Amino acid sequence: MKKLLFVLLVILPMVACAQKIAFDRTRDGGRIVCTDEVRATGITEKVKQWYCVSGFTFGDKTTYSIGVKTNWNEPFCIEKGMKLLLRNMNNEVITLVAESTLEVSEGTYLSPKATLKVYTGTAYYSVSPEDMAKVAVGIKKVRIETTSDPVDKEFGSDKIGKFLSKGYQLVRKSLETKKADITDGF
Numbered sequence: 001m002k003k004l005l006f007v008l009l010v011i012l013p014m015v016a017c018a019q020k021i022a023f024d025r026t027r028d029g030g031r032i033v034c035t036d037e038v039r040a041t042g043i044t045e046k047v048k049q050w051y052c053v054s055g056f057t058f059g060d061k062t063t064y065s066i067g068v069k070t071n072w073n074e075p076f077c078i079e080k081g082m083k084l085l086l087r088n089m090n091n092e093v094i095t096l097v098a099e100s101t102l103e104v105s106e107g108t109y110l111s112p113k114a115t116l117k118v119y120t121g122t123a124y125y126s127v128s129p130e131d132m133a134k135v136a137v138g139i140k141k142v143r144i145e146t147t148s149d150p151v152d153k154e155f156g157s158d159k160i161g162k163f164l165s166k167g168y169q170l171v172r173k174s175l176e177t178k179k180a181d182i183t184d185g186f
Contacts (some may be wrong), residue, residue, distance in 0.1 A: 011155050
């Protein structure tokens with residue numbers, strides 16, 4: 001019984017928080033690397049959010065982004081230049097700007113009681129190494145600017161800061177390492 005309790009309380013949470021590179025692609029002379037996502041909201045919340053980190057390198061230039069996937073039951077849009085505000089555990093506000101207009105797709109969710117329309121899209125916000133250092137402290141509040149109402153989410157404890165910081169390190173390390181070519185060792 002003690003072993004089972006140990007596995008449930010110690011080992012499983014560590015495995016559940018394991019983070020990895022979700023994709024690493026090279027195309028048209030550029031390379032993009034992105035982590036898997038972490039869900040930052042509960043299943044019953046009106047607006048659901050997932051976060052990831054990506055990096056893009058082209059020539060000598062490398063840029064990093066925080067991706068925010070949003071799932072909402074109302075039509076919404078995040079346009080280029082709109083802001084993502086992150087308040088860290090030190091009460092510093094980190095302001096990130098959307099890189100492009102968000103493409104939102106419409107879908108249908110079937111539940112036993114109703115059929116709902118669901119709108120989903122992912123916006124990418126440019127982030128600097130200095131901003132990532134502030135994110136690493138932990139995030140306690142998020143505000144996403146949209147063409148309708150802003151979306152706010154407060155956390156009782158850090159749910160995304162450490163995940164994004166670790167993801168940034170993974171992406172950075174991946175981009176510094178030469179990607180294997182399919183012809184290597186063939």
